[in-house]
Amino acid sequence: MxxxxxxxxxxxxxxxxxxxxxxxxxxxxxxxxxxxxxxxxxxxxxxxxxxxxxxxxxxxxxxxxxxxxxxxxxxxxxxxxxxxxxxxxxxxxxxxxxxxxxxxxxxxxxxxxxxxxxxxxxxxxxxxxxxxxxxxxxxxxxxxxxxxxxxxxxxxxxxxxxxxxxxxxxxxxxxxxxxxxxxxxxxxxxxxxxxxxxxxxxxxxxxxxxxxxxxxxxxxxxxxxxxxxxxxxxxxxxxxxxxxxxxxxxxxxxxxxxxxxxxxxxxxxxxxxxxxxxxxxxxxxxxxVDLPGRFQVLPGRPTVVLDVAHNPHAAATLAQNLDNMGFHAYTYAVFGSMLDKDIAGVIAQMKDKIDHWCVCDLPLPRAATSEQLLHSLQSAGVLEDKEHSLQKFSNPEDAYTFAMSKAGENDRIVVFGSFLTVAGVMRARRNAQS
Incomplete structure (x- = not known):
């Protein structure tokens, strides 16, 4: 047309x-x-x-x-x-x-x-x-x-x-x-x-x-x-x-x-x-008042937090909110981002809060690839050892499914970095319930 x-x-x-x-x-x-x-x-x-x-x-x-x-x-x-x-x-x-x-x-x-x-x-x-x-x-x-x-x-x-x-x-x-x-x-x-x-x-x-x-x-x-x-x-x-x-x-x-x-x-x-x-x-x-995706803590175990934080200012607030939540043995991240965001700045606020990173591609041409996110994490000094890991996925749904399969009931999963990251996980949860 x-x-x-x-x-x-x-x-x-x-x-x-x-x-x-x-x-x-x-x-x-x-x-x-x-x-x-x-x-x-x-x-x-x-x-x-x-x-x-x-x-x-x-x-x-x-x-x-x-x-x-x-x-x-x-x-x-x-x-x-x-x-x-x-x-x-x-x-x-x-x-x-x-x-x-x-x-x-x-x-x-x-x-x-x-x-x-x-x-x-x-x-x-x-x-x-x-x-x-x-x-x-x-x-x-x-x-x-x-x-x-x-x-x-x-x-x-x-x-x-x-x-x-x-x-x-x-x-x-x-x-x-x-x-x-x-x-x-x-x-x-x-x-x-x-x-x-x-x-x-x-x-x-x-x-x-x-x-x-x-x-x-x-x-x-x-x-x-x-x-x-x-x-x-x-x-x-x-x-x-x-x-x-x-x-x-x-x-x-x-x-x-x-x-x-x-x-x-x-x-x-x-x-x-x-x-x-x-x-x-x-x-x-x-x-x-109710608003999806803004430090939204879902019911059940492991604890799942959805937050659309996609810039350093929002990531700093998310990190502070995570600190106020109480004890969790391990924290998994499902993380996807647009390429034009300050990815290094977001990671700097969040890297000490996350034990296991599940980075993912997003369904937009201007999104950062999981490979680019992995490189940003490594450049920020995020290491892989017995207590820490880095994994790549082709979409948020797969990253979330993997995190759920690995997380224990005393762990938590934080989904952040973009509206599309949170939306992908919301979609995966809706499909699982339907």
């Missing part, structure tokens, strides 16, 4: 996704001109508050907490998050339920008709489709997760009422720059004049602060405009005009979740007149 051929339309979601994966010349093609033009033709407008979330790590957790709390408060909530693990439908949820295939096909047809001769990447096309279906749904609030960076990300064609940047660290250097200052500027691109702009990174780059001030955004910084404190039982949030005390810890595990939760409560403070939320609804939402 050529870029301008609309005569033969795919008839189902799988056909549509297959077409979109191969249609555009580049997988990532930064810039908003093409997307903005199609957005205007689609007349995407929101009649409710929009919250946009960007950041190197913590985006998914922040979006999930917002969704859970607002649903507990009785609001009709639309969420766009990415990437998906097993089914594309996971990317768009209305009141916690993934949008069905038929609605996706209808809105894909609308984007196809609107784009004319304009070529769109898979991400741009699907982003426009999801933004359109959420705009047309009867919703009280919409939550949009940025894909890459912020300023030039397709999601940024939408003007948010509240924007959150969760964290700023080194990732996607080919597109965003190689310093926190450059990356901070890119992420600050989601801020809007006169609108609330929240940053929960304890050390925000000066570039982010400067950009927010230069455009006249209402910047709210962690430690200056909002904060938290707590003990082992509960925690408290303090914002500019709102305090919330005796809060339950989020059900999401991990060292940074109170930072993410604080950003969520700062956003709800900013929207307290449009979307009032009570104390009990916050408590229940934090307890009820």
């Amino acid at each position: 050529s870029n301008s051929d609309t005569s033969v339309k795919p008839s189902n979601l799988l056909e549509w996704l297959s077409v979109l994966e191969t249609r555009h010349s580049k997988e990532i093609d930064m810039g908003l001109d093409r997307v903005s033009h199609v957005k205007n033709k689609l007349d995407i407008q929101y009649g409710c508050p929009v919250i946009m979330v960007a950041g190197t790590n913590g985006k998914g957790s922040t979006c999930a907490m917002l969704e859970a709390i607002l649903m507990q408060a009785g609001y009709r909530v639309g969420l766009y998050s990415k990437p998906h693990f097993l089914d594309f439908n996971e990317r768009a949820r209305i009141n916690g339920i993934p949008v069905n295939d038929e609605i996706f096909v209808q809105v894909f047809d609308q984007v196809e008709a609107a784009r004319g001769d304009i070529s769109l990447t898979y991400f741009e096309f699907t982003t426009l489709a999801i933004c359109k279906l959420l705009a047309d749904a009867p919703l009280d609030v919409v939550i949009l997760e940025v894909g890459l960076g912020g300023r030039l990300d397709a999601v940024n064609v939408i003007d948010a009422d509240v924007s959150i940047v969760t964290s700023v660290d080194i990732d996607h250097v080919d597109y965003l720059g190689d310093t926190r200052e450059k990356i901070g500027f890119e992420k600050a691109g989601i801020f809007r004049t006169g609108k609330v702009a929240i940053c929960s990174d304890p050390q925000p780059p000066q570039s982010l602060i400067d950009h927010a001030e230069s455009i006249g955004a209402d910047l709210r910084l962690f430690g200056r405009d909002f904060n938290y404190n707590g003990d082992k039982q509960q925690w408290n949030f303090g914002g500019r005009e709102q305090r919330r005390n005796s809060l339950a810890y989020p059900s999401l595990r991990g060292a940074n979740q109170l930072l993410n939760a604080s950003a969520v409560l700062a956003a709800l403070e900013a929207l307290r007149h449009e979307l009032p939320v009570g104390a009990q609804e916050v408590r229940t939402g934090l307890v009820m």
Whole structure:
């Protein structure tokens, strides 16, 4: 199908996704001109508050907490998050339920008709489709997760009422720059004049602060405009005009979740007149929130941990969380990564936590091969002896099956390095249960 051929339309979601994966010349093609033009033709407008979330790590957790709390408060909530693990439908949820295939096909047809001769990447096309279906749904609030960076990300064609940047660290250097200052500027691109702009990174780059001030955004910084404190039982949030005390810890595990939760409560403070939320609804939402693949500890023995950590910042958090878990005799890793990631930096954070490495290929051309990962581990000084091993596998499923066959009931298996690594293991577990 050529870029301008609309005569033969795919008839189902799988056909549509297959077409979109191969249609555009580049997988990532930064810039908003093409997307903005199609957005205007689609007349995407929101009649409710929009919250946009960007950041190197913590985006998914922040979006999930917002969704859970607002649903507990009785609001009709639309969420766009990415990437998906097993089914594309996971990317768009209305009141916690993934949008069905038929609605996706209808809105894909609308984007196809609107784009004319304009070529769109898979991400741009699907982003426009999801933004359109959420705009047309009867919703009280919409939550949009940025894909890459912020300023030039397709999601940024939408003007948010509240924007959150969760964290700023080194990732996607080919597109965003190689310093926190450059990356901070890119992420600050989601801020809007006169609108609330929240940053929960304890050390925000000066570039982010400067950009927010230069455009006249209402910047709210962690430690200056909002904060938290707590003990082992509960925690408290303090914002500019709102305090919330005796809060339950989020059900999401991990060292940074109170930072993410604080950003969520700062956003709800900013929207307290449009979307009032009570104390009990916050408590229940934090307890009820669920997010696959973010330090997700599965039931049973051996212990299995799924974590999408794919950069040094996230790997450091994962390592800290593993230290807090208690004793395990041996730890096995199922590890696969994209080649453009800081693989050496990830390994540096994790190498002292792992006894047996099961490295794997991933089903994308830009993924690192298991051979490359093996070489990176050896270069980092990871040795093979009676207590340590290195194994290569052609996919995450085989690596996980091997680890399960070797691990004792007092051992643990940590699956990390990429969404695709975690998705492969999720798929293997689903197939084993079906």
